[in-house]
Amino acid sequence: MKLSLKQNTVVFGCESFVDLSSFILFSRKPDVRRISLDTADFTDVVIPLSGLTSVVAVNWDSQTDYIYWTDVSADVISRARWDGTGQEVHPLSIWPPPLR
DSSP: OOEEESSSEEEETTTEEEETTSEEEEEOBSOEEEEETTSSSOOEEEOOOSSOSOEEEEEEETTTTEEEEEETTTTEEEEEETTSTTOEEEEGGGSOGGGO
């Protein structure tokens, strides 16, 4: 199932549209998921990301539409778009001590 974000709209495949005005973004260690609270079934969708081991924190930047997460096993902070593209991995060693 392909997921992409365009002007506060998530597209699954090419047919269904879900407004992202209310959603929960969460992790289950090996993946990052999103549940739309605007749909009746509250189905969770796995964001297609690679190399995740132990994700413990997630966030979303509404200005750039990037998802951010930390992976404590890999000791990294990463980001990607809703559809999993543009994934970047940054070692925690590049951040100042309060963030390590």
